[in-house]
Amino acid sequence: xxxxxxxxxxxxxxxxxxxxxxxxxxxxxxxxxxxxxxxxxxxxxxxxxxxxxxxxxxxxxxxxxxxxxxxxxxxxxxxxxxxxxxxxxxxxxxxxxxxxxxxxxxxxxxxxxxxxxxxxxxxxxxxxxxxxxxxxxxxxxxxxxxxxxxxxxxxxxxxxxxxxxxxxxxxxxxxxxxxxxxxxxxxxxxxxxxxxxxxxxxxxxxxxxxxxxxxxxxxxxxxxxxxxxxxxxxxxxxxxxxxxxxxxxxxxxxxxxxxxxxxxxxxxxxxxxxxxxxxxxxxxxxxxxxxxxxxxxxxxxxxxxxxxxxxxxxxxxxxxxxxxxxxxxxxxxxxxxxxxxxxxxxxxxxxxxxxxxxxxxxxxxxxxxxxxxxxxxxxxxxxxxxxx
Numbered sequence: 001x002x003x004x005x006x007x008x009x010x011x012x013x014x015x016x017x018x019x020x021x022x023x024x025x026x027x028x029x030x031x032x033x034x035x036x037x038x039x040x041x042x043x044x045x046x047x048x049x050x051x052x053x054x055x056x057x058x059x060x061x062x063x064x065x066x067x068x069x070x071x072x073x074x075x076x077x078x079x080x081x082x083x084x085x086x087x088x089x090x091x092x093x094x095x096x097x098x099x100x101x102x103x104x105x106x107x108x109x110x111x112x113x114x115x116x117x118x119x120x121x122x123x124x125x126x127x128x129x130x131x132x133x134x135x136x137x138x139x140x141x142x143x144x145x146x147x148x149x150x151x152x153x154x155x156x157x158x159x160x161x162x163x164x165x166x167x168x169x170x171x172x173x174x175x176x177x178x179x180x181x182x183x184x185x186x187x188x189x190x191x192x193x194x195x196x197x198x199x200x201x202x203x204x205x206x207x208x209x210x211x212x213x214x215x216x217x218x219x220x221x222x223x224x225x226x227x228x229x230x231x232x233x234x235x236x237x238x239x240x241x242x243x244x245x246x247x248x249x250x251x252x253x254x255x256x257x258x259x260x261x262x263x264x265x266x267x268x269x270x271x272x273x274x275x276x277x278x279x280x281x282x283x284x285x286x287x288x289x290x291x292x293x294x295x296x297x298x299x300x301x302x303x304x305x306x307x308x309x310x311x312x313x314x315x316x317x318x319x320x321x322x323x324x325x326x327x328x329x330x331x332x333x334x335x336x337x338x339x340x341x342x343x344x345x346x347x348x349x350x351x352x353x354x355x356x357x358x359x360x361x362x363x364x365x366x367x368x369x370x371x372x373x374x375x376x377x378x379x380x381x382x383x384x385x386x387x388x
Contacts (some may be wrong), residue, residue, distance in 0.1 A: 003056070003264060005054040005055065005130065005205070006051045006054065008052060008208075008210075009050045009051045009209075009213075010048070010051055012047040012209060012210055012213065013044050013047035013048040014044075014215060015047075015213070016040050016041070016042075016044035016047055016213075017041070019040050019216055019217075019220050019225070020036075020038075020039075020040035020041045020044060021037070021038065021236055022050030022220070023036045023037055023066070023220065023223065024036075024037040026223070029110060030224055031087055031092070031263075032084065032088055033060050033088060034261070035080060036084055036153060036219065038080045038083075038182070039077055039081050039084055040219075041072060041073075041082040042072070042073040042074075042076045042080055042218055043070050043077060043209055043216060044073070044337060045069070045073035045211060046070045046072075046073030046077070046209045047070075047073075047209045047210075047358065048069070048070075048300075049066045049068075049069040049070025049071075049072075049073065050070055050280040052065065052066025052069075052205065052207060053066050053067060053070070053128040053131050053133070054129050054131070054205055054206060055131075056129075056130055056228050057132045058131070059214070060123075060124050060131065063124050063130070063131040064121075064124065065322045067121050067124075068115055069084065071112050071115035071120075072112055073209075074193075074208075075108050075111040075112045075115065075144075076108040076112070076207075078108075078147065078148050078152055079104045079105065079107065079108040079151060080322075081102070081151065081155050081182075082104060082151045082153070082155055083095055084103070084155075085155040085158045086156075086158070087161070088162075088174075088178075089161070089162045089175075091156045091158070092257070095139040096273060096276050096277075098270060098273050098385055101273070104151075105145065107147050110143055114140055118136075119136060119138070119141075119163065120134075120135060120136060120140060120141055120144060121133040121134065121135055121136075122134065122136050122250065124225065125202070126214075127180070127202055127203065127205070128203065129205040130205070132202065132205075132206075133197050133206070134197065135194075135197055135198055145194065149190075149276045152186050153191045155182065156179060156186075159175045159176075159178055159179040159182070160175075160179060160263050161219050162175040163176055163179065173222070177206045177218050177221060177222040177225075178219055178222055178250075180218065181214050181215045181218025181219070181364070182215050183218070183219070184211075184214050184285070185211055185212035185213075185214050185215030185216075185363050186215070187329040188207075188211035188212075188214075189207075189208030189209070189211045190204055190208070192204065192205075192206060192207045192208050192211060193206050193207070193208035193300045199248045205244075205346060208280075209382065216370045217313070224244060225280055226364070239339075239340065241261045244261055244263055245260035245263060245342075246263060246339050246340060246341045246342070247260070247261070247263045247264050247267055247268070247319065247338075247339065247340040247342070248260060248261040248264070248337070248338070248339055249264070249280060249338040249339075249340070250326075250335060250337060250338075251280050251296070251335055251336040251337075252280075252334075252335050252337060253334055253335060255279055255280050255281060255293055255296065255297075256277055256278060257275050257277065257278055257279075257280055258276070258335065259272070259276070260275055260276075260325075267311070267312060267317070267342055268303045268309065268311040268312060268317070269311050269312030270311075270312050270384045274312065280293070280338065281293050283309050283310055284307070284308065284309060284310065284366045285316060287309060292305075292307065292321070296325070296336050297324070299325040300323075300325075300327070301323060301324055302321060302322055302323040302324075303322050304320040304321075304322055304341075305317070305320065305321050305322075306318060306320055306321075306343065307319055307320075307340075309340065317342070318342075318343050318344055318347050319340035319341055319342055319343060320340070320341040320343055321337050321338065321340045321341075322338075322341075323336055323337065323339075323341070324337045324342075326351045346372055347373075374388075
């Protein structure tokens with residue numbers, strides 16, 4: 001039986017990878033799909049790492065390297081699932097809150113580095129299936145357990161709240177399936193990969209990544225059965241917005257950026273985290289945004305006014321800007337829509353054409369001057385001929 005463990009873990013890793021790319025293929029531009037992809041990919045990395053641990057043919061050094069590689073997956077999947085759950089349950093504003101993302105991402109990165117430096121799993125005991133990891137009995141290991149468990153519990157609570165509060169039966173079913181399979185995978189995986197090695201229980205191989213297939217398959221089943229990532233009017237509108245070549249900014253009543261489309265990243269270099277929550281006026285040259293912001297505050301429409309916007313590198317780019325107030329009620333502004341059309345190529349072409357016109361005008365003046373000079377010379381020669 002032990003000889004089949006490497007092949008089994010390889011197949012599990014391939015299955016996770018297939019599920020990850022399948023979800024991403026369904027809607028490549030969807031944030032929830034991207035986060036689900038990252039979550040499933042972390043399990044795939046973990047599974048491939050286990051190949052070198054549950055293997056009778058490998059040395060202890062190979063097992064340690066394999067565990068370090070696998071830590072990229074087992075130290076990050078909790079973080080990715082927290083992000084996924086926030087977006088899935090409609091709390092995207094918290095996911096786009098930069099300090100929150102940096103905090104969770106930083107924790108995952110720190111635990112990966114700690115594992116690579118031997119602060120978590122530091123040794124292996126030989127067993128009938130290969131190698132059994134030995135955890136350090138220190139505060140670092142305890143802190144990792146708190147990080148891992150708290151991430152899962154936060155996600156589970158958010159899913160339960162969604163089941164209770166959501167008015168959509170479909171959303172309740174989706175959240176219910178994900179929560180139920182999460183609970184099975186979490187309990188089974190924690191027992192096999194934390195409790196068993198922590199208490200020195202032998203003869204039971206690591207299997208959390210296999211048990212958690214139930215969790216992953218439950219997520220994908222919710223997608224297929226209840227169309228978790230189906231095309232809705234909202235997602236269709238988002239896809240249309242993201243295919244726009246024009247820049248789109250959504251502002252709140254205070255003039256801060258709520259959301260942008262992909263064109264903003266392509267044309268200006270800002271990603272959503274760089275720009276969300278900042279005043280729109282901050283992206284204009286000093287003293288150039290006053291008139292625009294005044295008109296927005298006064299709920300006036302602007303149509304195709306040429307304006308300069310500063311990109312991420314600090315360069316000035318030119319756009320035709322149009323604005324429209326959003327959600328007016330009793331003279332109160334709830335937000336604004338800003339559309340900016342790139343005219344840099346047009347301006348460059350116009351500048352090039354103007355230079356050519358100036359060069360032609362200079363040449364024309366030279367030619368006219370030459371003709372006049374020739375006419376004067378001919379006149380002088382004619383006068384001399386008459387005199388002679």
